[in-house]
Amino acid sequence: MDEAVRPHWIAVDWGTTHLRAYAMDGQGGVLARGHGLGMGALSAGDAGASRQANFEAALLGAVEPWLSDRPVALIMCGMVGSRQGWCEAGYLPVPQSLFNLCEALAEVPAKDQRLTPFIVPGISQTDPYDVMRGEETQLAGYVSQASGANSTVSGRVCLPGTHAKWARVESGAVIHFSTAMTGELFDLITEHSILAHSVSDDALDSEAFRDSVLAAYHDPACLTEALFSVRAEGLLAGEDGVRARGRVSGLLVGAELAGAKLEPGEPVTLIGAPKLCVAYSEALAALGLDAALLDGEAMVLRGLSDIHAQLVERRAISA
Amino acid sequence: MDEAVRPHWIAVDWGTTHLRAYAMDGQGGVLARGHGLGMGALSAGDAGASRQANFEAALLGAVEPWLSDRPVALIMCGMVGSRQGWCEAGYLPVPQSLFNLCEALAEVPAKDQRLTPFIVPGISQTDPYDVMRGEETQLAGYVSQASGANSTVSGRVCLPGTHAKWARVESGAVIHFSTAMTGELFDLITEHSILAHSVSDDALDSEAFRDSVLAAYHDPACLTEALFSVRAEGLLAGEDGVRARGRVSGLLVGAELAGAKLEPGEPVTLIGAPKLCVAYSEALAALGLDAALLDGEAMVLRGLSDIHAQLVERRAISA
Numbered sequence: 120m121d122e123a124v125r126p127h128w129i130a131v132d133w134g135t136t137h138l139r140a141y142a143m144d145g146q147g148g149v150l151a152r153g154h155g156l157g158m159g160a161l162s163a164g165d166a167g168a169s170r171q172a173n174f175e176a177a178l179l180g181a182v183e184p185w186l187s188d189r190p191v192a193l194i195m196c197g198m199v200g201s202r203q204g205w206c207e208a209g210y211l212p213v214p215q216s217l218f219n220l221c222e223a224l225a226e227v228p229a230k231d232q233r234l235t236p237f238i239v240p241g242i243s244q245t246d247p248y249d250v251m252r253g254e255e256t257q258l259a260g261y262v263s264q265a266s267g268a269n270s271t272v273s274g275r276v277c278l279p280g281t282h283a284k285w286a287r288v289e290s291g292a293v294i295h296f297s298t299a300m301t302g303e304l305f306d307l308i309t310e311h312s313i314l315a316h317s318v319s320d321d322a323l324d325s326e327a328f329r330d331s332v333l334a335a336y337h338d339p340a341c342l343t344e345a346l347f348s349v350r351a352e353g354l355l356a357g358e359d360g361v362r363a364r365g366r367v368s369g370l371l372v373g374a375e376l377a378g379a380k381l382e383p384g385e386p387v388t389l390i391g392a393p394k395l396c397v398a399y400s401e402a403l404a405a406l407g408l409d410a411a412l413l414d415g416e417a418m419v420l421r422g423l424s425d426i427h428a429q430l431v432e433r434r435a436i437s438a
Numbered sequence: 439m440d441e442a443v444r445p446h447w448i449a450v451d452w453g454t455t456h457l458r459a460y461a462m463d464g465q466g467g468v469l470a471r472g473h474g475l476g477m478g479a480l481s482a483g484d485a486g487a488s489r490q491a492n493f494e495a496a497l498l499g500a501v502e503p504w505l506s507d508r509p510v511a512l513i514m515c516g517m518v519g520s521r522q523g524w525c526e527a528g529y530l531p532v533p534q535s536l537f538n539l540c541e542a543l544a545e546v547p548a549k550d551q552r553l554t555p556f557i558v559p560g561i562s563q564t565d566p567y568d569v570m571r572g573e574e575t576q577l578a579g580y581v582s583q584a585s586g587a588n589s590t591v592s593g594r595v596c597l598p599g600t601h602a603k604w605a606r607v608e609s610g611a612v613i614h615f616s617t618a619m620t621g622e623l624f625d626l627i628t629e630h631s632i633l634a635h636s637v638s639d640d641a642l643d644s645e646a647f648r649d650s651v652l653a654a655y656h657d658p659a660c661l662t663e664a665l666f667s668v669r670a671e672g673l674l675a676g677e678d679g680v681r682a683r684g685r686v687s688g689l690l691v692g693a694e695l696a697g698a699k700l701e702p703g704e705p706v707t708l709i710g711a712p713k714l715c716v717a718y719s720e721a722l723a724a725l726g727l728d729a730a731l732l733d734g735e736a737m738v739l740r741g742l743s744d745i746h747a748q749l750v751e752r753r754a755i756s757a
Contacts, residue, residue, distance in 0.1 A: 222740075246671040247667045247670075247673065248667045248674055249663075249667055282666060297663040297701075298666040298667075299662040300632075303631055304662060307626045307627070307631060312626060313601070313619075313622065339658045339661070340693060341697055342621060342693065343618045343690075344566075344617060346617050346619055347618070348566045351562070351617070355529070355567055375662065377663070378663050
């Protein structure tokens with residue numbers, strides 16, 4: 120019989136589409152993983168107490184095998200802290216030190232006495248208006264890992280995805296950020312627009328991707344014309360879904376990179392799913408820019424671990 | 439009892455969403471109107487003969503009260519001539535005189551002997567790839583109306599819509615054109631993206647529209663970031679759906695105008711639905727550019743009337 124998993128604490132990355140739970144040891148290591156429904160499937164329709172019960176049940180489904188009689192701390196980040204989530208965790212304004220997130224943790228009133236859940240706040244900006252929720256924890260992991268004993272990190276960080284974030288970090292603080300709707304537009308265009316039947320389901324021509332990155336980067340005003348041209352090319356020159364997917368993806372990423380207003384030679388740190396980060400690094404390479412790639416899951420766990428360690432120190436909760 | 443409508447010929451504008459039929463007298467006047475299903479509702483699933491029967495039935499539903507024993511010519515334009523339509527009408531390449539469309543009419547094999555239907559060809563371009571279908575007939579109407587006895591018209595023409603066309607016309611010919619997916623992206627974003635709940639169903643703040651036109655025109659790379667900012671403003675400053683709709687519309691139109699690469703002071707002719715043309719003329723005015731507005735339906739009928747007159751001349755069909 121397997122020995123029961125008894126984590127020191129539990130890390131939870133709970134976004135719109137997935138709940139990912141990690142049973143953590145005392146040194147930032149992962150003892151076991153669990154998963155469950157994302158916020159999108161839990162928040163629809165219900166309000167108040169019944170919605171909160173849905174969230175607690177989904178969490179228990181993922182972590183119950185790890186629970187004992189002794190209460191355990193859970194540090195959660197992501198859309199679970201939004202207004203439509205389990206419990207609103209608010210936003211900290213920019214400029215914001217990424218070492219400060221622990222100070223604004225929201226304590227979630229769970230019915231199950233074995234759970235002591237907290238949610239990490241998001242970060243907001245008013246000029247121009249923008250919000251992030253979940254990415255602040257990855258950024259906290261990044262500055263924690265990249266900062267030396269006496270220095271803290273600065274630079275441009277991109278977190279590609281449905282809503283790609285571009286953050287300007289100075290001395291361990293986010294001073295400005297923006298959000299490109301690249302992933303969401305890609306999904307809408309390839310699944311619901313007139314291009315849906317022109318684009319392959321998966322494979323992507325990397326030469327078409329690179330050429331389209333350059334075209335949209337150097338002339339972002341051409342974006343929507345160039346998208347329609349993908350459809351026209353299919354009609355006039357024969358359908359090539361793999362090439363079409365490369366073009367749509369490249370055009371959107373190229374326009375995003377133009378919007379990021381990178382300085383010549385400015386290095387970029389990419390944090391996210393490895394496959395997506397590789398695509399972005401190829402796009403940046405086409406522009407002659409270097410990128411460092413960091414795994415998004417590792418950064419979430421590092422950020423949540425630091426926040427948990429601060430919580431233990433400040434509140435003397437059980438570690 | 440009403441006198442039966444007996445048209446000299448029938449004009450048909452048959453796009454993706456609507457069939458519009460017009461019983462025409464011999465002088466370009468409209469005796470009566472009919473309507474029916476667009477190509478999108480007729481082409482799905484079926485192929486070959488059964489699809490053709492669907493189209494013929496839809497047409498008869500719109501025009502049958504006007505038919506007598508004597509065959510009548512129908513001149514049709516729009517997506518009815520696409521590969522998924524009733525009968526493919528092909529494309530004429532740019533540069534292309536808009537007085538030549540009659541030469542490439544496709545004759546449709548109708549089962550009902552009372553119908554003698556023809557479809558106007560589209561126009562294609564290979565550098566970059568682009569296609570139009572339906573707009574060529576509006577452009578033909580425009581050059582017919584705007585050309586004097588001894589001169590033909592030149593200028594920039596915009597036909598706003600789901601897929602907005604920008605044509606460069608010289609001496610009555612289309613020499614280059616492009617297609618911005620503005621209308622389709624607006625619908626996808628306001629109905630299916632994270633912005634869906636931030637945007638009002640109808641009313642639009644015209645100051646937000648104008649400001650956003652200018653922002654996207656001067657920095658089209660900001661487009662997707664600015665779209666997400668509409669959502670963030672709703673979260674942080676309170677939802678204002680009328681303002682949000684103005685911003686989304688203005689950002690997309692401003693990016694389209696940047697893509698059109700207009701010369702300073704270059705006048706634009708707008709052809710389309712009056713309300714949409716007014717919005718575009720306001721956007722152009724914000725950039726200091728003048729616009730002439732022409733009704734899209736009037737241009738279709740003028741273009742189809744000219745094509746019919748040429749057909750009568752060349753083939754000696756009954757007028």
